[in-house]
Amino acid sequence: RKEVEQDPGPFNVPEGATVAFNCTYSNSASQSFFWYRQDCRKEPKLLMSVYSSGNEDGRFTAQLNRASQYISLLIRDSKLSDSATYLCVVNPSNSGYALNFGKGTSLLVTP
């Protein structure tokens, strides 16, 4: 089952660029949504939760569109240190406590 789908990329962008990732989910009853960041050979770490009203944390903006069942992450003024894989994560209401992870979108920011 592909409950969470993301474009795997890679997205290669120059420093300072704005880049956006999208993610779609299949379960319309899903309760909560997240973006995680994963550096090469490291564990995933929570980047931000995604709220219905949209939310911003510095250069990062997350949006949720429940009607279309997609989530987006916008990164402004990209830094070299933003290079990582970004995982879209969904908490479906019917699977108990287990989150569903997308396969991730790879971002490479170049000088």
Place this chain on the structure above:
Amino acid sequence: DVKVTQSSRYLVKRTGEKVFLECVQDMDHENMFWYRQDPGLGLRLIYFSYDVKMKEKGDIPEGYSVSREKKERFSLILESASTNQTSMYLCASSFPAQANYGYTFGSGTRLTVV
């Protein structure tokens, strides 16, 4: 900060060996999870537990079992290791309500079965 500790970063085992991967969390979380992560396949849920002695199968439980005798410890057992179980294994934990707030992951165990 919540800490989730996995006992080994790197492990090499032989085919047919019984392998134990240990995970300990220090924040009194009810929920604990085992995932494996492979290139192109993403994270796949093996087992999870929402209480001591409770366990639930995830998407790929075959060839694995788990043990949760204490709240802070969740062990993944490979009954008879095979080369297709070579992978990165990630443990995570959360409070039940914090399924709405995400997980905290351990740093992972990279297992190679030869």
